[in-house]
Amino acid sequence: MSENILEDIFIKRSQQKKKTSPLNFKERLFVLTQDKIAYYDYDFEKGKKKGLKGSVDIDKIKCVEIVIPEDNAPPERLFPLQIVYDEGPLYMFAKTDDVRKQWIHKLKHVVRFNKDLMQKYHPCFWEDGMWKCCQQEVKQAVGCRVLETRNGGFSKGSRRKSRKPLPPTPEEEKPIRPLPPQPPKQPGFSVGMTVIAEYDYSPMAPQDLELRKDEEYTILQICDANWFRAKDQYGNEGYIPSNYVVEALNGLEKFEWYCKNMNRSQAENLLKTENKDGGFLVRDSGRYTGKYTVSVFTKGGGENVGSCRHYNILTTQQGLFYLAEKHYFSNIPELINYHQHNAAGLVSRLKYVVSNRTQNAPSTAGLGYGVWEIDPRQLTFIRELGNGQFGVVKYGKWQGRHDVAIKMIKEGSMSEDDFIEEAKVMMKLRHENLVQLYGVCTKQRPIYIVTEFLPNGCLLTYLREDLQHPSAVQLLEMCKDVSEGMAYLESQQYIHRDLAARNCLVDSNGTVKVTDFGLSRYVLDDEYMSSAGSKFPVRWSPPEVLLYCKFSSKSDIWAFGVLMWEIYTLGRMPYERMNNTEIVDKVAAGYRLYRPQMANDRIYSVMTTCWHEKADERPTFQDLVIIIQDVLDNLYETS
Structure with a gap:
């Protein structure tokens, strides 16, 4: 039996053969292996996989791509994808864009050597006997959009020996400036939802709302991907950074031992720095979303130099959780609580919670909602960090309390007007592996670019x-x-x-x-x-x-x-x-x-x-x- 590569709950779209038959949407458990993608009925009360409802052989798949959502799609159907095979498209709806991306790219990797992979596809749904994108009425009609890369970016053929390219033509093609990015939709959040603060947040602009770790807030308005307007339990309203809160129903974030977005090396460094026998944390597993690993530090025999062990939290077919020995629990907090008192197969019982969450709150997109022009009088320069293409870079403070890096743009080095316009767009780019742009100072010369400060430097x-x-x-x-x-x-x-x-x-x-x-x-x-x-x-x-x-x-x-x-x-x-x-x-x-x-x-x-x-x-x-x-x-x- 092939090992499971991915496993997730999706909404599956179905329609009977007749074009007048109504659409229906049902939640199914989808399982991807090297041989096939299968979907099952699922008992949500018992957390148990039930009967097989259908499957598609991997070698019959011709295309894997996103689908443009239907107009006025409900929140649960914002992230559709399609698997195209001989019988047509199989439509699935992921819960988040991240889950959809993970499945699409893993599927493209699995099918990259298939024969007859398509070079064109239909970006919209087949519905009521017609492709919504091009109005063709034949279900097997050739797609109307060219795939950007065939085989998901992988080459099937052997690599040919490189040859020296022809010299450039006299009329050089001008590089095309990319379209400004659209702010990504914020999955999982909606107006009226109750959220919990993962971190403290002190207002940086007058219209901001203070966040206190572990307290509840109600979302009043989703302004963009980076900022929400919210209300606290005392009736105060204001803007909060979206990456400082989590949905109240998501239970792990409230526990100090859960370290979100931490990889194995970072966990080991943190545990070794604490240097406590039985020090532990829980982190996301690298391979699959929704899977977790317990990292434990141990000093075998009382030695000063210890080592780290990593245990994947496993699940039974009934949805129960366990670690080294099969002591089963209905949820992860119960499992952790048990192993805080019993080693039960681990190298040590879980004695000390190790976490860096309070000291390392994530960066925000800007220094307050709607703030992109920064008053230079609020900046304090502390020391020089280096000298780059555009001028000197210094470490400093904003309002005397927030660490920032400040690029002082030497005059004549940059097309300033173009950049200032672009800076408004760049501020909306937010990812844990990008240095965050906080804002600019453009009312004087030289202009400043103010960004997140990273202490370990280049x-x-x-x-x-x-x-x-x-x-x-x-x-x-x-x-x-x-x-x-x-x-x-x-x-x-x-x-x-x-x-x-x-x-x-x-x-x-x-x-x-x-x-x-x-x-x-x-x-x-x-x-x-x-x-x-x-x-x-x-x-x-x-x-x-x-x-x-x-x-x-x-x-x-x-x-x-x-x-x-x-x-x-x-x-x-x-x-x-x-x-x-x-x-x-x-x-x-x-x-x-x-x-x-x-x-x-x-x-x-x-x-x-x-x-x-x-x-x-x-x-x-x-x-x-x-x-x-x-x-x-x-x-x-x-x-």
């Missing part, structure tokens, strides 16, 4: 000077951090154009975040924009950029492969013995960076996948997130 310096004896897991988790931040930018149609270790920062937990995304568009420096100049990022650029200045998300993929190489060489200079002219010639002729000593063959294959000569043969960042997670899972099992 990734390149961190690799060269601060990282001591890193493990294989730690290095790959850094790569995964960057890939997830870039996957978010990719989903927002944003191109970085200068991705490299020097443009990533490291926070106090060791999390890597991407910075300076899109800023190279505003450089006023002919030498920087020319591949002949020493300032141009030649060492991180693919052939189409070196020869035609053609930027895309696929040129960012190439740069990511070089950044992985930087991580696995602990910050060495790519092509260190070559000058720019030699690099352009060699890369165009098919030369690629060598395998770093710390990277095994599988890691190096991820890098080389990013360095295909043809841009459309490179994976997407969503593909890379899945690939890297698969490699990480194998490392977890062997370490």
Whole structure:
């Protein structure tokens, strides 16, 4: 029997053969294996899988894609996807966009070698005997939209030997500026919902509302993806950051031992820093959403130097939870409470809760709702952090209490008016692996760019000077951090154009975040924009950029492969013995960076996948997130 790859509850859309038959929507348990995707009836009271309702063989799948939601779709049907096979499309509705993305990209990975994969698809539903997108009345009609990448970004064929591209044509194609990103829909929240504050929040603008950790609030208005208007238990109203609250029904967030979005290396560092025998925390498992791991620190035999053990929380077919020995519990808090008093197969009972949640509240999108222009008189400059392409960067405080980084833009280095307009859009980009833009000071010269401050500084310096004896897991988790931040930018149609270790920062937990995304568009420096100049990022650029200045998300993929190489060489200079002219010639002729000593063959294959000569043969960042997670899972099992 094939091992389950993914398992989730979806709403399935059904319609009888007659086009006049009504649609119906039923919740089904979907299970993906290497051989098929099957769906089952499900007993929600008992948490039990019941009878098989249907299945699709993996080798019969021709396309996996999103579907544009129906007009005025209810909240539970905002995230549809389609699996197209011989009998037509199978429509499923995920609970969140993250779940949908995970299933789509895992399915694309599984079906990438299938025959007869489609190159066109229908982006809208088949309904009432017609495709809503193109009004064709034949269900087997060829799709009306071209897929961006065939096979989910994977190439089926063998890689051909690279040839030197033709020289650039006299009329160089002007790079197309991407459309400004649309704020993502906030899944799971709705007006009237009761939420619980995960963190304290002190109002930063007069219209903000104070949040007190673990207290309840009611959502009055969803302003955008980043801010809600809410009311507390005492009748006070104001704006709150959406990433500081969780739905009241989601039980784990209220417990101090639950550390959301923490990876294995970060858990081990935190437990070793606390250095308490029996110290523990619960974190998300890397492989699947909705799965959890208990990380425990132990000092065997009373030694000062301890070690960490990691236990996946397992579930029975009846939905009961257990750890090492089969002591079953109806929920995770009961399981943790039991093991706080009984080791029962663990290396130690769970003696001490270890958490960094209170000290590490996430960054907000702006310093208060609607605030993007910052008064420079509220900034205090403390020390210089470095000198970049646009000028000096300093560490400082906003209103004397919030840590910030301040880029002081030297005059003549940037197309300021264009950037100021773009800054309003960039502030809405929010992801745990992106450095948050807080706002700008544009009423004086030089203008300032105010961002989140990360205490461990530049990734390149961190690799060269601060990282001591890193493990294989730690290095790959850094790569995964960057890939997830870039996957978010990719989903927002944003191109970085200068991705490299020097443009990533490291926070106090060791999390890597991407910075300076899109800023190279505003450089006023002919030498920087020319591949002949020493300032141009030649060492991180693919052939189409070196020869035609053609930027895309696929040129960012190439740069990511070089950044992985930087991580696995602990910050060495790519092509260190070559000058720019030699690099352009060699890369165009098919030369690629060598395998770093710390990277095994599988890691190096991820890098080389990013360095295909043809841009459309490179994976997407969503593909890379899945690939890297698969490699990480194998490392977890062997370490």
